[in-house]
Amino acid sequence: MANLNAEFATFDEQIKLDWDDSSVLRERRDAILDRLRERLDGPSFDSCNQGSYDLRTGVHPLQGDYDIDVALRFNATTAEWPDPVSLKQRVAAALQGFGSEIRVRRSCVTIFYQRRGEPLYHVDLAVYTHDARDRLCLAVGKVGSSADLKSWTPSDPQALATYIDARYEGEDRAQLRRVLRYLKRWKDVRFSGEGDAAPKGIGLTAAALKWFHVHCRVDPTDHQSRHDDQAGLLTLVQKMRAHANPRLIAQLPVVPYSDPFTRMNDRQMEIFRDELERLEAALSAAAQDSDPRHACNTLRRLFGDDFPEAGRKSARRTAAIVSSGSAA
Amino acid sequence: MTVPTMAKLLERLCAAGLLEGARPVAGGLISQAWATTHGVLGAIEGTTWLEGRTYRVRLAIPSRFPNVLPMVFVLQLGQRLPHVLAHGYVCYSEHDGVLLDRHDPVAVVAEALRQALDLVGAGLRGENTLEYIEELAVHWPADALAVSTLTLTDDIRWVCGIRTDPCWRIFDDRADAQRSCPGQDAEQVLYIPLPRVPRPLDPFPEGAWRPRDITRFILQNLDDDQRRSLHVRLRGSKRTRSLVVVRVVRPRGGVCLIGVEYHDIQGDHPLTKRGGTALCSQFRVVRQDQDYFVARGGGLAEVRRCKALLVGCGAIGGHIAGELARAGVQQLTLVDPDELRPENAYRHVLGNSIQSRMVRALLCPPAKAAMLMFDLGDRYPALEIGHHVGHIEGLLQQKHINLEAFDVVVVATGDPNVDRWVNEVALRSPTAPPVIYCWLEPLGLGGHAVLVPGHAAAEPRGPGCLDCLFTPAPEDRTPRLCNRAAFAEAGQAVTRELAACGQAFTPFGSLDAARTAELAARLALDVAAHGLRGPVLRSWKGDPQAFRAAGYRTSSRFEAASEDLERASGSFAQHHCPVCAAVSTR
Numbered sequence: 061m062a063n064l065n066a067e068f069a070t071f072d073e074q075i076k077l078d079w080d081d082s083s084v085l086r087e088r089r090d091a092i093l094d095r096l097r098e099r100l101d102g103p104s105f106d107s108c109n110q111g112s113y114d115l116r117t118g119v120h121p122l123q124g125d126y127d128i129d130v131a132l133r134f135n136a137t138t139a140e141w142p143d144p145v146s147l148k149q150r151v152a153a154a155l156q157g158f159g160s161e162i163r164v165r166r167s168c169v170t171i172f173y174q175r176r177g178e179p180l181y182h183v184d185l186a187v188y189t190h191d192a193r194d195r196l197c198l199a200v201g202k203v204g205s206s207a208d209l210k211s212w213t214p215s216d217p218q219a220l221a222t223y224i225d226a227r228y229e230g231e232d233r234a235q236l237r238r239v240l241r242y243l244k245r246w247k248d249v250r251f252s253g254e255g256d257a258a259p260k261g262i263g264l265t266a267a268a269l270k271w272f273h274v275h276c277r278v279d280p281t282d283h284q285s286r287h288d289d290q291a292g293l294l295t296l297v298q299k300m301r302a303h304a305n306p307r308l309i310a311q312l313p314v315v316p317y318s319d320p321f322t323r324m325n326d327r328q329m330e331i332f333r334d335e336l337e338r339l340e341a342a343l344s345a346a347a348q349d350s351d352p353r354h355a356c357n358t359l360r361r362l363f364g365d366d367f368p369e370a371g372r373k374s375a376r377r378t379a380a381i382v383s384s385g386s387a388a
Numbered sequence: 389m390t391v392p393t394m395a396k397l398l399e400r401l402c403a404a405g406l407l408e409g410a411r412p413v414a415g416g417l418i419s420q421a422w423a424t425t426h427g428v429l430g431a432i433e434g435t436t437w438l439e440g441r442t443y444r445v446r447l448a449i450p451s452r453f454p455n456v457l458p459m460v461f462v463l464q465l466g467q468r469l470p471h472v473l474a475h476g477y478v479c480y481s482e483h484d485g486v487l488l489d490r491h492d493p494v495a496v497v498a499e500a501l502r503q504a505l506d507l508v509g510a511g512l513r514g515e516n517t518l519e520y521i522e523e524l525a526v527h528w529p530a531d532a533l534a535v536s537t538l539t540l541t542d543d544i545r546w547v548c549g550i551r552t553d554p555c556w557r558i559f560d561d562r563a564d565a566q567r568s569c570p571g572q573d574a575e576q577v578l579y580i581p582l583p584r585v586p587r588p589l590d591p592f593p594e595g596a597w598r599p600r601d602i603t604r605f606i607l608q609n610l611d612d613d614q615r616r617s618l619h620v621r622l623r624g625s626k627r628t629r630s631l632v633v634v635r636v637v638r639p640r641g642g643v644c645l646i647g648v649e650y651h652d653i654q655g656d657h658p659l660t661k662r663g664g665t666a667l668c669s670q671f672r673v674v675r676q677d678q679d680y681f682v683a684r685g686g687g688l689a690e691v692r693r694c695k696a697l698l699v700g701c702g703a704i705g706g707h708i709a710g711e712l713a714r715a716g717v718q719q720l721t722l723v724d725p726d727e728l729r730p731e732n733a734y735r736h737v738l739g740n741s742i743q744s745r746m747v748r749a750l751l752c753p754p755a756k757a758a759m760l761m762f763d764l765g766d767r768y769p770a771l772e773i774g775h776h777v778g779h780i781e782g783l784l785q786q787k788h789i790n791l792e793a794f795d796v797v798v799v800a801t802g803d804p805n806v807d808r809w810v811n812e813v814a815l816r817s818p819t820a821p822p823v824i825y826c827w828l829e830p831l832g833l834g835g836h837a838v839l840v841p842g843h844a845a846a847e848p849r850g851p852g853c854l855d856c857l858f859t860p861a862p863e864d865r866t867p868r869l870c871n872r873a874a875f876a877e878a879g880q881a882v883t884r885e886l887a888a889c890g891q892a893f894t895p896f897g898s899l900d901a902a903r904t905a906e907l908a909a910r911l912a913l914d915v916a917a918h919g920l921r922g923p924v925l926r927s928w929k930g931d932p933q934a935f936r937a938a939g940y941r942t943s944s945r946f947e948a949a950s951e952d953l954e955r956a957s958g959s960f961a962q963h964h965c966p967v968c969a970a971v972s973t974r
Contacts, residue, residue: 063862063863063964065863065864065865066864066865066866066867068865069865069866081655154555192900229683254518277861279861279872280955280956280960281857281872281873281925281943281945281956281959281960282861282872282873282943282944282945283875283943283944283947283948283952284861284944285860286863286864286865287863288862288863289865302836313507315815324472342416352692379869380867380869381876382870382879383879383881383882384803384804384805384871385829385830385871385876385882385894386802386803386804386827386828386829386871386874386875386878387703387802387825387827387828387829387830387894387896388700388703388704388800388801388802388827388828388896388901388904
């Protein structure tokens with residue numbers, strides 16, 4: 061029985077995208093917001109992080125294209141801006157000159173940054189106003205989209221974070237975030253060539269919020285509680301795979317209460333389901349494997365090279381000479 | 389009890405109707421032997437009806453009453469009855485282990501009278517003749533005395549006796565005799581174990597026994613093989629004197645010894661088939677053998693054959709050694725590389741006494757193991773005790789010590805590195821005895837003892853060893869080197885230095901050591917006597933005040949309830965332990 065929690069911990073250290081460490085992105089975000097406040101021909105706004113930064117479930121991208129999601133909450137109403145795309149265009153116009161490209165996309169305005177032609181990072185600006193019931197609504201639609209593809213969709217950029225904070229505490233919440241990071245890295249590794257066909261991070265988050273259970277055990281000897289990420293991840297993947305029958309349906313527990321997987325077509329879902337089965341099989345095999353080295357290699361095929369090889373666990377030990385505190 | 393108080397009590401006893409015609413005994417009688425022998429301060433006398441006739445009875449009050457039992461004398465019985473002694477004194481109850489209603493002394497005397505009359509009544513009806521055997525050693529009529537260190541086996545054999553002043557001393561063999569009484573002449577003594585509770589003579593002799601009664605009592609209670617064996621040993625003997633020690637099995641359990649000296653033997657020995665005649669004198673035999681002492685001290689007969697190895701003779705080890713000896717282990721081997729340092733006198737069982745007196749001259753520097761051996765050897769002569777001055781690693785590697793030769797091993801080095809080494813050696817050995825590891829924590833925080841079960845060759849070994857405590861939990865995301873049983877939070881340096889570098893010590897006291905030693909010794913004895921297996925982790929929790937006041941932090945385990953610790957005492961095995969898991973999957 062290979063217990064790889066120490067390896068998972070090392071893995072998490074490798075992949076975890078820490079907002080505090082992303083000073084460049086933070087500076088870019090602040091510069092963008094400053095420019096908007098200065099030049100935007102439109103209503104005033106306040107901003108907040110959203111997405112994986114807000115949830116603290118971000119992982120380092122494999123190809124270096126970092127992103128940050130920022131919500132712009134305008135002091136305006138959907139009635140004042142019946143065309144959601146027009147407000148997004150005002151935002152894009154105010155930021156002209158920033159980055160290498162600015163694009164009005166379906167759910168956000170994106171500023172791309174490149175170096176020597178390679179994507180470096182991008183900033184997604186999600187535009188919100190208030191509807192008649194004072195609910196926040198996300199501007200959806202591209203330039204040139206027909207009217208039926210443009211809408212103000214009820215959404216709350218911080219609802220998920222609030223939901224998670226209310227449902228999980230302390231180390232339990234930290235375990236949920238770690239498991240989500242493992243899944244996101246798996247997605248990046250296994251769907252690197254799939255582009256838009258890959259499952260979205262928000263979909264994995266919705267699935268985790270539906271099926272994740274905290275795995276924690278109190279050691280009967282030292283009476284310390286320890287979280288078992290390996291078991292937590294395996295159980296979640298088992299449930300996701302079991303519910304992907306044939307499609308995985310995981311509605312968000314907050315507005316807009318939608319299922320992020322609906323945008324995947326059947327073929328994409330089939331691929332996703334197959335990958336889930338592979339992941340489940342690999343996690344189960346690793347857990348049963350008596351050889352930690354072999355177990356790690358099994359998981360490295362799915363999680364990539366940032367998952368450590370066995371034997372590196374010792375690097376996580378504290379000092380090899382410590383005070384014993386015992387006598388006779 | 390004062391005289392006026394006694395007078396009032398006697399009046400109340402007379403008025404209570406316990407005896408017919410009861411009246412206080414005259415002062416003159418109180419100064420007679422029957423009263424002075426028992427410390428009687430006052431008494432009443434009257435009559436009572438028992439088994440169809442009237443008896444005169446005295447109820448006597450000793451000066452220490454009601455802290456002690458009152459006495460009952462049944463006068464003019466006219467026959468020997470069990471538990472009725474000189475002057476008609478009825479031994480109706482043991483003096484120890486009774487609780488008296490000190491606020492109702494009359495009721496206490498009434499109950500004493502009832503119990504005494506029940507006993508006498510049973511004797512008159514002939515219902516308790518076996519009680520003669522129960523009390524045989526106490527009432528064996530004798531002027532002489534012998535002290536016996538005999539091992540009470542079941543076979544008739546020649547043993548060894550030395551006449552000393554003022555008594556005989558009886559030993560298993562000549563070597564024992566010479567060890568205890570060097571240079572003194574020894575003579576053969578015949579040891580005869582009666583195989584079962586003997587049938588008392590009827591009528592039971594009163595006063596000194598006649599030679600033929602003694603011979604008849606012995607021979608009628610031997611089985612055929614024993615009689616033949618006795619005949620073979622004694623026929624043709626030309627001796628005119630013969631000393632015999634007889635083992636008597638008591639009806640309520642246990643055994644006692646009685647002694648007979650035959651002299652002026654005419655013809656064959658009286659205990660042979662064609663027994664001649666002889667004169668006899670009886671002598672009492674006081675047992676001082678290890679079995680008796682161990683049982684008297686609350687020891688365990690089951691550990692009588694136990695061979696124990698104690699590694700570490702420090703503050704804990706010193707206490708453990710004593711407890712194992714007192715529990716009655718047969719053989720104890722001590723191992724310790726260190727000298728007894730004066731600065732540890734106040735927490736070591738030896739203190740400074742031996743060092744300052746006799747051993748210093750012989751042993752310089754004084755090794756702990758040797759000094760402890762001398763100390764225990766003096767205190768418990770029957771204990772076979774040995775020692776090695778050295779580190780256990782070297783002693784095992786050089787095969788000066790073989791773990792397999794012991795029934796149980798206790799490791800009390802206080803050094804987890806040495807302990808874990810021993811643990812690995814034991815587990816990787818083809819066979820190994822159960823090993824108990826113990827240590828304590830600083831400033832009275834607590835102590836621990838771990839039992840790792842032994843194994844025979846080819847016997848499957850289950851998980852659970854000392855190293856499991858040092859193996860991180862499987863879910864541990866940041867494994868660290870620490871003892872999971874510890875009460876002190878990991879990573880704190882708790883040693884102190886009073887002098888210079890290299891003089892560091894862990895602060896703890898003798899009581900902490902004794903309490904930890906008790907945990908370990910009990911585990912060792914549970915293993916030896918009751919076959920306890922394990923693995924088992926037992927801990928005691930102390931007062932954390934001093935520990936915390938010194939700025940240290942306690943662990944999560946310390947905060948757990950003692951009941952929870954006890955419940956989890958067998959749950960410390962780690963299935964991925966690098967030591968026992970590797971061995972058990974071989």
